[in-house]
Amino acid sequence: MRFVNPIPFVRDIDRSKAFYRDRLGLKIAEDFGNFVRFETGFAIHDGRSLAETVWGTSSGAEESYGRRNLLLYFEHADVDAAFQNIAPHVELIHPLQRQTWGQKVFRFYDPDGHAIEVGEPLGPSAE
Numbered sequence: 001m002r003f004v005n006p007i008p009f010v011r012d013i014d015r016s017k018a019f020y021r022d023r024l025g026l027k028i029a030e031d032f033g034n035f036v037r038f039e040t041g042f043a044i045h046d047g048r049s050l051a052e053t054v055w056g057t058s059s060g061a062e063e064s065y066g067r068r069n070l071l072l073y074f075e076h077a078d079v080d081a082a083f084q085n086i087a088p089h090v091e092l093i094h095p096l097q098r099q100t101w102g103q104k105v106f107r108f109y110d111p112d113g114h115a116i117e118v119g120e121p122l123g124p125s126a127e
Contacts, residue, residue, distance in 0.1 A: 066113025
């Protein structure tokens with residue numbers, strides 16, 4: 001068995017697709033309308049349709065899917081440039097900071113309130 005990827009529920013698939021494509025620069029590998037997979041393996045799914053698929057019902061509630069209990073982690077070769085491009089367009093959790101393990105990161109919320117971290121690559125396996 002191997003872990004493949006998280007699939008966050010999103011309220012508005014078009015808004016989230018545009019956010020991850022245009023703001024974070026992810027390239028779309030497959031777009032099935034209510035499910036979008038990016039070349040990195042990261043994917044998003046329309047929350048109502050995924051709830052129907054997984055649990056057989058949709059709550060219909062309009063609360064945010066983000067619950068402050070999951071952090072979506074991305075790396076960028078030039079984290080300073082990524083911060084300059086992304087920060088003006090998002091709700092920041094915090095600006096660039098050096099973490100205790102030495103990595104520079106910043107964190108913010110996506111349109112559904114999911115917490116996202118963007119950090120400089122760690123170690124030799126980073127692209």
